[in-house]
Amino acid sequence: MSTADVTGTAPGWLSAAELGDVRDRVPMVYVEAVPVRLDHLGRVVRVGLLLRPLADGTLSRAVVSGRVLHGETVREALWRHLTKDLGPQSDPQLPPSPSPFTVAEYFPDPRRTGFHDPRQHAVALVYLVPVTGTCEPAKDALDFSWMTPEEVTSPLVVAEMSSGHDRLVRIALAHAQRLP
Amino acid sequence: MSTADVTGTAPGWLSAAELGDVRDRVPMVYVEAVPVRLDHLGRVVRVGLLLRPLADGTLSRAVVSGRVLHGETVREALWRHLTKDLGPQSDPQLPPSPSPFTVAEYFPDPRRTGFHDPRQHAVALVYLVPVTGTCEPAKDALDFSWMTPEEVTSPLVVAEMSSGHDRLVRIALAHAQRLP
Amino acid sequence: MSTADVTGTAPGWLSAAELGDVRDRVPMVYVEAVPVRLDHLGRVVRVGLLLRPLADGTLSRAVVSGRVLHGETVREALWRHLTKDLGPQSDPQLPPSPSPFTVAEYFPDPRRTGFHDPRQHAVALVYLVPVTGTCEPAKDALDFSWMTPEEVTSPLVVAEMSSGHDRLVRIALAHAQRLP
Amino acid sequence: MSTADVTGTAPGWLSAAELGDVRDRVPMVYVEAVPVRLDHLGRVVRVGLLLRPLADGTLSRAVVSGRVLHGETVREALWRHLTKDLGPQSDPQLPPSPSPFTVAEYFPDPRRTGFHDPRQHAVALVYLVPVTGTCEPAKDALDFSWMTPEEVTSPLVVAEMSSGHDRLVRIALAHAQRLP
Numbered sequence: 001m002s003t004a005d006v007t008g009t010a011p012g013w014l015s016a017a018e019l020g021d022v023r024d025r026v027p028m029v030y031v032e033a034v035p036v037r038l039d040h041l042g043r044v045v046r047v048g049l050l051l052r053p054l055a056d057g058t059l060s061r062a063v064v065s066g067r068v069l070h071g072e073t074v075r076e077a078l079w080r081h082l083t084k085d086l087g088p089q090s091d092p093q094l095p096p097s098p099s100p101f102t103v104a105e106y107f108p109d110p111r112r113t114g115f116h117d118p119r120q121h122a123v124a125l126v127y128l129v130p131v132t133g134t135c136e137p138a139k140d141a142l143d144f145s146w147m148t149p150e151e152v153t154s155p156l157v158v159a160e161m162s163s164g165h166d167r168l169v170r171i172a173l174a175h176a177q178r179l180p
Numbered sequence: 181m182s183t184a185d186v187t188g189t190a191p192g193w194l195s196a197a198e199l200g201d202v203r204d205r206v207p208m209v210y211v212e213a214v215p216v217r218l219d220h221l222g223r224v225v226r227v228g229l230l231l232r233p234l235a236d237g238t239l240s241r242a243v244v245s246g247r248v249l250h251g252e253t254v255r256e257a258l259w260r261h262l263t264k265d266l267g268p269q270s271d272p273q274l275p276p277s278p279s280p281f282t283v284a285e286y287f288p289d290p291r292r293t294g295f296h297d298p299r300q301h302a303v304a305l306v307y308l309v310p311v312t313g314t315c316e317p318a319k320d321a322l323d324f325s326w327m328t329p330e331e332v333t334s335p336l337v338v339a340e341m342s343s344g345h346d347r348l349v350r351i352a353l354a355h356a357q358r359l360p
Numbered sequence: 361m362s363t364a365d366v367t368g369t370a371p372g373w374l375s376a377a378e379l380g381d382v383r384d385r386v387p388m389v390y391v392e393a394v395p396v397r398l399d400h401l402g403r404v405v406r407v408g409l410l411l412r413p414l415a416d417g418t419l420s421r422a423v424v425s426g427r428v429l430h431g432e433t434v435r436e437a438l439w440r441h442l443t444k445d446l447g448p449q450s451d452p453q454l455p456p457s458p459s460p461f462t463v464a465e466y467f468p469d470p471r472r473t474g475f476h477d478p479r480q481h482a483v484a485l486v487y488l489v490p491v492t493g494t495c496e497p498a499k500d501a502l503d504f505s506w507m508t509p510e511e512v513t514s515p516l517v518v519a520e521m522s523s524g525h526d527r528l529v530r531i532a533l534a535h536a537q538r539l540p
Numbered sequence: 541m542s543t544a545d546v547t548g549t550a551p552g553w554l555s556a557a558e559l560g561d562v563r564d565r566v567p568m569v570y571v572e573a574v575p576v577r578l579d580h581l582g583r584v585v586r587v588g589l590l591l592r593p594l595a596d597g598t599l600s601r602a603v604v605s606g607r608v609l610h611g612e613t614v615r616e617a618l619w620r621h622l623t624k625d626l627g628p629q630s631d632p633q634l635p636p637s638p639s640p641f642t643v644a645e646y647f648p649d650p651r652r653t654g655f656h657d658p659r660q661h662a663v664a665l666v667y668l669v670p671v672t673g674t675c676e677p678a679k680d681a682l683d684f685s686w687m688t689p690e691e692v693t694s695p696l697v698v699a700e701m702s703s704g705h706d707r708l709v710r711i712a713l714a715h716a717q718r719l720p
Contacts, residue, residue: 014385022382025374026430029387029483041255042274070386070481073465073473075221093273094222096308096356098463101277102717103485105433113433121430123389125463125485128276167719174714176276177642179707194565202562205554206610209567209663250566250661253645253653278643282537283665285613293613301610303569305643305665347539354534357462359527401615402634435581453633454582456668456716461637488636536636 023120030124031077032104033064034172035086035131037146044128044178047152047169048135050085051143054162055119059142061160063168065124074098074125082129084138091133100125101175104168115164128172149178203300210304211257212284213244214352215266215311217326224358227332227349228311230265231323234342235299239322241340243348245304254278254305262309264318271313280305281355284348295344308352329358373429383480390484391437392464393424394532395446395491397506404538407512407529408491410445411503414522415479419502421520423528425484434458434485442489444498451493460485461535464528475524488532509538563660570664571617572644573604574712575626575671577686584668584718587692587709588675590625591683594702595659599682601700603708605664614638614665622669624678631673640665641715644708655704668712689718 014022022028035048049061066081068074075094082092104124106117115124137144151157153173158166173179194202202208215228229241246261248254255274262272284304286297295304317324331337333353338346353359374382382388395408409421426441428434435454442452464484466477475484497504511517513533518526533539554562562568575588589601606621608614615634622632644664646657655664677684691697693713698706713719 018385022385024430025378025382026386027389027428027432029389036276038274038276040274041253041259042276043255044276068387068483070384071467072387073221074463074483075223079221093310094218094220095275096216096218096222096224096310097281098357099355099459099461100463101459102715103434103458103460107431123428123434123485125483130273130276170719171714171717174711174719175279177278177711179710179714198565202565204610205558205562206566207569207608207612209569248567248663250564251647252567254643254663279639279641280643281639282535283614283638283640287611303608303614303665305663350539351534351537354531354539357531359530359534396636398634398636400634401613401619402636403615404636433581435583439581453670454578454580455635456576456578456582456584456670457641458717459715490633490636535639537638 028120028122029068030065030106030122031068031074031081032124032126032168033078033082033092033129034126034169035064035082035092035129035135036172036176038130044149044173044176046146046148047173048086048131048144048146049152049157049161049169050137050141051145052141059160060162060165061157062163062165064129078127078129082131085141086131086144087134087136087138089134089136090131093130093132095127095129100127102126102168102171104164106163113164114167117163126168126172128176149173150180153180208300208302209248210245210286210302211248211254211261212304212306212348213258213262213272213309214306214349215244215262215272215309215315216352216356218310224329224353224356226326226328227353228266228315228324228326229332229337229341230317230321231325232321238342239340240342240345241337242343242345244309258307258309262311265321266311266324267314267316267318269314269316270311273310273312275307275309280307282306282348282351284344286343293344294347297343306348306352308356329353330360333360388480388482389428390425390466390482391428391434391441392484392486392528393438393442393452393489394486394529395424395442395452395489395495396532396536398490404509404533404536406506406508407533408446408495408504408506409512409517409521410497410501411505412501418522419520420522420525421517422523422525424489438487438489442491445501446491446504447494447496447498449494449496450491453490453492455487455489460487462486462528462531464524466523473524474527477523486528486532488536509533510540513540568660568662569608570605570646570662571608571614571621572664572666572708573618573622573632573669574666574709575604575622575632575669575675576712576716578670584689584713584716586686586688587713588626588671588684588686589692589697589701590677590681591685592681599700600702600705601697602703602705604669618667618669622671625681626671626684627674627676627678629674629676630671633670633672635667635669640667642666642708642711644704646703653704654707657703666708666712668716689713690720693720
């Protein structure tokens with residue numbers, strides 16, 4: 001998860017100190033999106049991954065992920081994070097059902113669920129989101145790449161993911177029946 | 181369900197006599213699609229219904245529905261029926277997961293499941309399909325109309341549906357959290 | 361939603377003042393369960409509703425609902441709230457998939473999503489949970505009743521629900537293909 | 541898939557010759573069930589596999605699978621195959637929603653979808669079914685074994701599966717968030 005949600009001045013945004021305080025008390029609500037390119041029959045042909053710096057300074061490949069703000073709907077949060085991370089021309093196709101294909105629970109202790117966030121307990125609703133437009137890494141991301149199902153589950157790319165995002169991608173591909 | 185699948189010469193197509201024979205012996209595999217227009221946040225704003233003649237000569241509003249042919253995948257059947265019924269410019273967005281939001285089981289006895297087909301026992305995989313292009317009624321349909329969730333669940337429109345398609349539409353709207 | 365989560369001394373619990381403070385800053389994570397009795401074929405034959413006092417002193421019929429505590433998994437929270445609300449002999453059968461059948465977003469403004477909580481912005485993961493044991497209203501509930509799909513969607517019972525729980529029940533029944 | 545559905549005298553059953561004839565003309569409707577043991581929190585702790593002879597005489601580990609007969613509902617077919625294959629004391633817990641977690645399309649050509657049946661084109665609705673009773677291999681199965689998620693995805697056990705059932709099991713485990 002990125003550090004981009006920490007500060008801000010709009011309603012719903014918290015200072016870093018306030019957010020740190022809240023994070024020790026209640027789980028945070030997150031949305032996550034696995035961006036995909038589909039062929040005309042709806043089959044996943046590419047999965048999109050961001051390359052972004054983690055809180056500890058290392059680089060990691062990751063799916064789109066971010067906090068739901070106070071007063072914001074899940075759909076608004078998905079749209080905000082997708083268009084920020086993939087650029088204003090990315091044209092994400094949000095799904096008609098609010099039901100996520102899986103729920104990822106992040107804990108500071110990586111042994112808890114396999115999903116790991118050193119900063120907080122977060123509950124993420126995870127969606128598979130077809131993206132039809134032009135993507136360019138925005139916000140704090142250094143790169144955005146489309147990969148085939150084979151590439152994205154290869155040992156090389158898996159080694160570049162952290163926080164359990166490699167598992168998220170495999171669950172997403174299984175859901176779409178495209179796990180190699 | 182329409183009568184359009186009965187005959188043909190391509191592989192997988194059966195003569196009317198052959199199909200009638202098979203229909204008495206095994207359940208038929210069907211795909212059905214509830215066409216929807218979404219706003220940029222993925223919320224259903226319109227549901228599309230065809231107006232088509234039933235086998236008994238009456239007219240009925242219905243979702244897209246058709247048989248899966250021998251040798252054809254579910255996705256290929258969905259694409260074929262959607263582009264035939266809504267026209268070649270309709271641009272249906274098939275979903276990335278093969279899991280239908282519900283399964284409708286049609287029996288000659290309407291009391292069995294509430295889904296009714298006087299001709300056969302059919303098992304239909306039902307999908308919610310966003311449609312972004314221009315739709316024009318094709319094949320054997322007389323009309324195609326986009327309606328709001330309120331209109332499509334109104335007593336007037338419900339009375340124009342048969343076979344249990346009004347229930348399918350309500351299940352689809354509930355799945356999308358848009359049931360009025 | 362009940363007032364039962366407000367205070368406590370175990371880790372993860374907050375004082376009423378602390379919780380009030382946090383509630384103004386971030387959305388709360390909730391789990392909700394629609395308890396159901398199934399026949400041997402898995403069909404929903406009864407839906408269970410609690411009768412409980414709301415924060416404003418009125419009584420309301422409601423599904424099982426409660427906060428996910430800091431450090432607690434979604435499954436642990438579901439188990440805790442179900443066995444507290446329905447009693448230790450209720451034997452709820454938690455589902456194998458973490459994917460909720462819907463997500464209910466509660467806002468202080470009832471016009472926002474139709475799900476209403478005057479106290480807070482809450483994001484609830486909602487599950488259909490078969491219950492096979494003996495239920496007795498526990499915690500702060502006054503009654504627990506099993507109702508048929510017809511009863512639970514009747515105008516009388518709908519009028520006794522609030523916060524949008526009548527919609528949740530209808531979405532649950534549609535998901536199970538038992539909406540009358 | 542087993543050969544057990546071929547013959548019979550009850551309504552809906554076909555002679556081997558009749559079934560062979562129908563199989564060349566339309567896709568067959570199948571149900572499949574991945575039997576699982578859950579802990580009290582609903583997490584999959586074991587997956588059940590049958591050991592059964594294939595049509596070619598070799599042995600194979602497989603999930604529960606069988607045809608939906610003419611006039612039979614999907615739930616009735618699931619119950620019939622589960623209690624036949626796992627025994628009358630197995631007590632399968634059929635899910636409340638008719639929506640399968642995936643759809644497996646079997647073709648004589650194994651390159652088509654990765655799901656392979658040399659005899660026919662079959663469309664299988666696949667369910668994750670918690671089983672709480674005592675299982676004993678019945679019908680034509682030689683053995684039934686409960687395995688951990690690690691065991692069932694190990695190279696040794698995967699090599700004993702055919703028809704793509706190893707993929708089905710992995711998709712099922714991913715759906716339950718238990719893919720190792």
